[in-house]
Amino acid sequence: MRLANKVALISGAASGIGEATARTFAREGAKVVLADVNAEGGERVAEAIRLANGDAAFVRADVLDTASIEQMIAFTIETYGRIDILHNNAQVTSAGRIGELELEAWKRGIDGGLTSYWYASKLAVKHMLDQGGGAIVNTASVSGLAGDFGLGTYNAAKAAVVNMSRVFAIEYARKNIRCNAVCPGPIGTPPLRAMETRAPQVIDPIKEAIPMGRLGEPQEIANVVLFLASDEASFVTGAVFVADGGLYAHSGMPSLTGITPGGW
């Protein structure tokens, strides 16, 4: 098993990418702490892992609250005695045109999307230093590499998560602590799947913009997170791993195939 004897803490583990990662980590032998503001969903996933003979515990945590972040780290140490892997993944954002956002909405997006990742990492690193190593994987986004209309706080927070990951990577590289960012493209997590029927006029163009022509699956991101968290990635730190069906590889230009003389 690829994570035997490891203890992993995953935020936003009640749904979507975090849920898929928690199930995957547990299958690979990790003891998993699932943290989420949604207690019912988090308990459901933890119970499903235990029923499949995995080792999992749930802690309710609101990443907008620093005391709650402290508590999810403390819970991990109290429950399993160490923390080898931190997957910062919870999603908090505020939508709206960037020039029209209220200050509180901006602060919420940055606190939830960036400060919470930094604070959890800072606290986890203390334990990782005592243990002699660890791995942090931050869920950023292709929205941290380029801009979207109406997602300004999200774009700013995710871009900062990408570069913060690099700083953790270089500052702790000689302490055997690795830090990497994964940048998913649009993934068929519950919020997006719900929109497929409710608002196909939104989801269909998204699929069209992805060269693979479909949304990703949460498991396809969990597979990347597993690699980055595992010892197989022992020389990988400060990496920004894009998993987006080719979305970010495209310049945005329409296809010129068959139009240009000479034929591409």
Ligand SMILES: NC(=O)c1ccc[n+]([C@@H]2O[C@H](COP(=O)([O-])OP(=O)(O)OC[C@H]3O[C@@H](n4cnc5c(N)ncnc54)[C@H](O)[C@@H]3O)[C@@H](O)[C@H]2O)c1
């Ligand atoms: N789904 C996508 O298309 C996509 C694309 C790129 C990046 N991402 C990123 O992936 C990560 C996971 O999102 P997802 O798509 O799986 O969404 P999701 O809604 O399925 O899961 C997000 C989880 O975060 C939890 N959460 C929300 N607010 C919280 C808070 N204050 N404290 C603790 N937990 C909280 C929710 O309860 C939920 O369980 C996010 O960081 C998101 O930005 C998602």
